[in-house]
Amino acid sequence: MTAAPLDLSGLVQLVTDAHAARAAATGAAGVGAIASFLGTVRNVNRGRAVVSLDYEAYDALALKVFEQIADEVAREWPDAILGLHHRTGRLAVGEASVAIAAASPHRGAAFAACRYAIERVKQVAPIWKREQLADGECWVEGATVDPADERARQEALRLACV
Amino acid sequence: MRVKVRLFAQLRDVTQAADVDCTVDAPATVRDVWQTLVRQHPALAAFSSSLSSAVNLAYVRMDAAVHEGDEVAFLPPVSGG
Numbered sequence: 001m002t003a004a005p006l007d008l009s010g011l012v013q014l015v016t017d018a019h020a021a022r023a024a025a026t027g028a029a030g031v032g033a034i035a036s037f038l039g040t041v042r043n044v045n046r047g048r049a050v051v052s053l054d055y056e057a058y059d060a061l062a063l064k065v066f067e068q069i070a071d072e073v074a075r076e077w078p079d080a081i082l083g084l085h086h087r088t089g090r091l092a093v094g095e096a097s098v099a100i101a102a103a104s105p106h107r108g109a110a111f112a113a114c115r116y117a118i119e120r121v122k123q124v125a126p127i128w129k130r131e132q133l134a135d136g137e138c139w140v141e142g143a144t145v146d147p148a149d150e151r152a153r154q155e156a157l158r159l160a161c162v
Numbered sequence: 163m164r165v166k167v168r169l170f171a172q173l174r175d176v177t178q179a180a181d182v183d184c185t186v187d188a189p190a191t192v193r194d195v196w197q198t199l200v201r202q203h204p205a206l207a208a209f210s211s212s213l214s215s216a217v218n219l220a221y222v223r224m225d226a227a228v229h230e231g232d233e234v235a236f237l238p239p240v241s242g243g
Contacts, residue, residue: 128170141238142241
Protein backbone atom coordinates (compact mmCIF):
# COMPACT_ATOMS: atom_id res chain seq x y z
CA MET A 1 0.00 0.00 0.00
CA THR A 2 1.39 3.36 -0.96
CA ALA A 3 0.31 6.93 -1.62
CA ALA A 4 3.12 7.27 -4.16
CA PRO A 5 2.77 6.57 -7.89
CA LEU A 6 3.10 2.86 -8.66
CA ASP A 7 6.27 1.53 -10.27
CA LEU A 8 5.41 -1.48 -12.41
CA SER A 9 8.96 -2.05 -13.65
CA GLY A 10 10.16 -2.02 -10.04
CA LEU A 11 7.52 -4.59 -9.12
CA VAL A 12 8.51 -6.77 -12.10
CA GLN A 13 12.11 -6.62 -10.88
CA LEU A 14 11.00 -7.62 -7.36
CA VAL A 15 9.18 -10.75 -8.49
CA THR A 16 11.95 -11.60 -10.95
CA ASP A 17 14.60 -11.39 -8.24
CA ALA A 18 12.44 -13.27 -5.72
CA HIS A 19 11.78 -16.05 -8.22
CA ALA A 20 15.45 -16.25 -9.23
CA ALA A 21 16.51 -16.47 -5.59
CA ARG A 22 14.05 -19.29 -4.89
CA ALA A 23 14.96 -21.16 -8.06
CA ALA A 24 18.65 -20.91 -7.20
CA ALA A 25 17.99 -22.21 -3.68
CA THR A 26 15.79 -25.14 -4.72
CA GLY A 27 17.19 -26.04 -8.11
CA ALA A 28 13.75 -25.51 -9.68
CA ALA A 29 13.26 -23.99 -13.12
CA GLY A 30 13.91 -20.26 -13.34
CA VAL A 31 11.78 -17.46 -14.73
CA GLY A 32 10.49 -18.02 -18.24
CA ALA A 33 7.46 -15.72 -18.14
CA ILE A 34 6.41 -12.56 -16.34
CA ALA A 35 2.84 -11.32 -16.66
CA SER A 36 1.87 -7.92 -15.32
CA PHE A 37 -1.33 -5.97 -14.82
CA LEU A 38 -2.01 -2.28 -14.24
CA GLY A 39 -5.44 -1.07 -13.24
CA THR A 40 -5.89 2.57 -14.24
CA VAL A 41 -8.48 5.27 -13.62
CA ARG A 42 -11.02 5.23 -16.46
CA ASN A 43 -12.54 8.48 -17.70
CA VAL A 44 -16.11 7.22 -17.56
CA ASN A 45 -18.09 4.90 -15.29
CA ARG A 46 -21.68 3.83 -15.87
CA GLY A 47 -22.11 6.63 -18.37
CA ARG A 48 -20.85 9.40 -16.10
CA ALA A 49 -17.67 11.40 -16.69
CA VAL A 50 -15.02 10.68 -14.04
CA VAL A 51 -12.56 13.42 -13.07
CA SER A 52 -10.58 11.49 -10.46
CA LEU A 53 -10.87 8.70 -7.91
CA ASP A 54 -10.14 8.93 -4.18
CA TYR A 55 -8.86 5.62 -2.86
CA GLU A 56 -8.77 4.79 0.81
CA ALA A 57 -7.76 1.56 2.51
CA TYR A 58 -7.56 -0.18 5.83
CA ASP A 59 -3.84 -0.44 5.22
CA ALA A 60 -2.82 -2.92 7.91
CA LEU A 61 -5.60 -5.36 7.01
CA ALA A 62 -5.02 -4.83 3.27
CA LEU A 63 -1.42 -5.95 3.65
CA LYS A 64 -2.56 -9.12 5.42
CA VAL A 65 -5.12 -9.75 2.68
CA PHE A 66 -2.43 -9.28 0.01
CA GLU A 67 -0.32 -11.89 1.84
CA GLN A 68 -3.33 -14.21 1.84
CA ILE A 69 -3.82 -13.70 -1.91
CA ALA A 70 -0.12 -14.44 -2.50
CA ASP A 71 -0.51 -17.62 -0.42
CA GLU A 72 -3.54 -18.66 -2.48
CA VAL A 73 -1.53 -18.08 -5.66
CA ALA A 74 1.29 -20.20 -4.24
CA ARG A 75 -1.14 -23.04 -3.59
CA GLU A 76 -2.71 -22.89 -7.07
CA TRP A 77 0.49 -22.22 -9.03
CA PRO A 78 3.42 -23.36 -6.88
CA ASP A 79 5.98 -22.30 -9.51
CA ALA A 80 4.74 -18.69 -9.61
CA ILE A 81 5.66 -15.73 -7.41
CA LEU A 82 3.24 -12.83 -7.08
CA GLY A 83 3.81 -9.13 -6.44
CA LEU A 84 0.89 -6.83 -5.63
CA HIS A 85 0.91 -3.07 -4.94
CA HIS A 86 -2.10 -0.77 -4.49
CA ARG A 87 -2.20 2.98 -4.33
CA THR A 88 -4.29 5.28 -2.13
CA GLY A 89 -5.15 8.95 -2.31
CA ARG A 90 -6.51 11.01 -5.21
CA LEU A 91 -5.73 9.60 -8.65
CA ALA A 92 -6.37 11.41 -11.92
CA VAL A 93 -7.73 9.70 -15.02
CA GLY A 94 -5.02 7.47 -16.49
CA GLU A 95 -3.08 6.97 -13.27
CA ALA A 96 -2.49 3.43 -12.03
CA SER A 97 -4.33 2.31 -8.89
CA VAL A 98 -3.11 -1.28 -8.75
CA ALA A 99 -0.02 -3.05 -10.07
CA ILE A 100 0.40 -6.82 -10.17
CA ALA A 101 3.24 -8.96 -11.48
CA ALA A 102 3.63 -12.72 -11.56
CA ALA A 103 6.82 -14.56 -12.46
CA SER A 104 6.84 -18.24 -13.39
CA PRO A 105 8.77 -20.70 -15.52
CA HIS A 106 5.85 -20.78 -18.02
CA ARG A 107 3.35 -18.23 -19.32
CA GLY A 108 0.18 -20.10 -18.33
CA ALA A 109 0.75 -19.78 -14.60
CA ALA A 110 2.01 -16.21 -14.91
CA PHE A 111 -1.11 -15.01 -16.74
CA ALA A 112 -3.46 -17.01 -14.51
CA ALA A 113 -1.87 -15.83 -11.26
CA CYS A 114 -2.10 -12.22 -12.38
CA ARG A 115 -5.77 -12.47 -13.31
CA TYR A 116 -6.61 -14.41 -10.16
CA ALA A 117 -4.94 -11.78 -8.00
CA ILE A 118 -6.90 -8.82 -9.39
CA GLU A 119 -10.18 -10.73 -9.07
CA ARG A 120 -9.38 -11.50 -5.42
CA VAL A 121 -8.39 -7.88 -4.75
CA LYS A 122 -11.83 -6.84 -5.93
CA GLN A 123 -13.51 -9.47 -3.75
CA VAL A 124 -11.68 -9.21 -0.44
CA ALA A 125 -9.23 -6.29 -0.18
CA PRO A 126 -10.39 -3.59 2.31
CA ILE A 127 -10.05 -0.75 -0.19
CA TRP A 128 -12.65 1.78 -1.32
CA LYS A 129 -12.89 4.32 -4.10
CA ARG A 130 -15.00 7.46 -4.38
CA GLU A 131 -15.58 8.89 -7.82
CA GLN A 132 -15.12 12.59 -8.31
CA LEU A 133 -17.54 13.21 -11.15
CA ALA A 134 -18.11 16.26 -13.28
CA ASP A 135 -21.40 16.68 -11.42
CA GLY A 136 -20.80 15.39 -7.89
CA GLU A 137 -19.18 12.50 -6.06
CA CYS A 138 -20.12 8.91 -5.41
CA TRP A 139 -18.72 5.96 -3.45
CA VAL A 140 -18.32 2.86 -5.59
CA GLU A 141 -19.83 -0.25 -3.98
CA GLY A 142 -18.48 -3.61 -5.05
CA ALA A 143 -18.39 -6.84 -3.12
CA THR A 144 -19.37 -7.41 0.49
CA VAL A 145 -16.27 -9.13 1.85
CA ASP A 146 -16.67 -12.72 2.95
CA PRO A 147 -13.15 -14.17 2.92
CA ALA A 148 -14.47 -17.61 3.86
CA ASP A 149 -16.71 -17.65 0.77
CA GLU A 150 -15.26 -20.51 -1.26
CA ARG A 151 -17.60 -19.77 -4.17
CA ALA A 152 -16.02 -16.34 -4.63
CA ARG A 153 -12.56 -17.89 -4.64
CA GLN A 154 -13.67 -20.49 -7.17
CA GLU A 155 -15.10 -17.74 -9.37
CA ALA A 156 -11.74 -15.93 -9.30
CA LEU A 157 -10.07 -19.22 -10.19
CA ARG A 158 -12.50 -19.79 -13.05
CA LEU A 159 -11.83 -16.31 -14.47
CA ALA A 160 -8.08 -16.88 -14.13
CA CYS A 161 -8.18 -20.06 -16.15
CA VAL A 162 -10.48 -19.18 -19.07
CA MET B 163 -15.58 -2.67 28.39
CA ARG B 164 -14.18 -0.41 25.74
CA VAL B 165 -13.18 -1.27 22.20
CA LYS B 166 -11.61 0.88 19.51
CA VAL B 167 -13.80 1.08 16.44
CA ARG B 168 -12.53 1.92 12.96
CA LEU B 169 -14.91 3.05 10.24
CA PHE B 170 -14.28 3.44 6.54
CA ALA B 171 -15.74 5.07 3.43
CA GLN B 172 -19.50 5.66 3.66
CA LEU B 173 -19.58 4.57 7.30
CA ARG B 174 -17.04 7.22 8.23
CA ASP B 175 -19.06 9.78 6.28
CA VAL B 176 -22.01 9.00 8.56
CA THR B 177 -20.11 9.18 11.84
CA GLN B 178 -17.80 12.01 10.73
CA ALA B 179 -15.02 10.14 12.55
CA ALA B 180 -12.70 7.34 11.40
CA ASP B 181 -11.92 6.17 14.93
CA VAL B 182 -14.39 6.03 17.79
CA ASP B 183 -14.30 4.39 21.20
CA CYS B 184 -17.29 2.25 22.00
CA THR B 185 -18.38 0.92 25.39
CA VAL B 186 -20.34 -2.33 25.54
CA ASP B 187 -21.30 -4.71 28.33
CA ALA B 188 -19.23 -7.91 28.52
CA PRO B 189 -19.58 -10.50 27.14
CA ALA B 190 -20.08 -8.85 23.79
CA THR B 191 -19.95 -9.70 20.11
CA VAL B 192 -19.10 -7.65 17.04
CA ARG B 193 -22.85 -7.34 16.46
CA ASP B 194 -23.30 -5.77 19.91
CA VAL B 195 -20.68 -3.16 19.05
CA TRP B 196 -22.40 -2.43 15.73
CA GLN B 197 -25.81 -2.10 17.39
CA THR B 198 -24.35 0.32 19.93
CA LEU B 199 -22.99 2.41 17.07
CA VAL B 200 -26.31 2.32 15.24
CA ARG B 201 -28.06 3.66 18.33
CA GLN B 202 -25.61 6.57 18.35
CA HIS B 203 -25.77 7.06 14.56
CA PRO B 204 -29.13 5.75 13.26
CA ALA B 205 -28.13 6.41 9.63
CA LEU B 206 -25.67 3.51 9.93
CA ALA B 207 -28.60 1.07 9.99
CA ALA B 208 -28.84 1.27 6.19
CA PHE B 209 -25.48 -0.54 5.96
CA SER B 210 -26.34 -3.44 8.30
CA SER B 211 -27.12 -5.88 5.48
CA SER B 212 -23.96 -5.25 3.44
CA LEU B 213 -21.42 -5.08 6.22
CA SER B 214 -18.14 -6.88 6.82
CA SER B 215 -16.22 -6.77 10.05
CA ALA B 216 -12.74 -7.41 11.37
CA VAL B 217 -11.28 -7.75 14.84
CA ASN B 218 -7.58 -7.09 15.41
CA LEU B 219 -6.82 -7.24 11.67
CA ALA B 220 -8.68 -10.45 10.88
CA TYR B 221 -12.04 -10.72 9.13
CA VAL B 222 -14.67 -12.20 11.44
CA ARG B 223 -18.38 -12.91 11.49
CA MET B 224 -20.71 -10.57 13.38
CA ASP B 225 -21.16 -13.18 16.11
CA ALA B 226 -17.45 -13.20 16.98
CA ALA B 227 -16.56 -12.23 20.53
CA VAL B 228 -14.85 -8.95 21.30
CA HIS B 229 -12.66 -8.19 24.28
CA GLU B 230 -11.43 -5.14 26.15
CA GLY B 231 -9.09 -3.08 23.98
CA ASP B 232 -9.86 -4.89 20.69
CA GLU B 233 -9.72 -3.00 17.40
CA VAL B 234 -13.08 -3.61 15.74
CA ALA B 235 -13.48 -2.47 12.13
CA PHE B 236 -16.66 -2.15 10.09
CA LEU B 237 -16.33 -2.27 6.32
CA PRO B 238 -18.90 -1.32 3.69
CA PRO B 239 -18.74 -3.15 0.31
CA VAL B 240 -15.22 -2.85 -1.05
CA SER B 241 -14.16 -1.41 -4.41
CA GLY B 242 -10.42 -1.80 -4.73
CA GLY B 243 -8.58 -2.29 -8.00
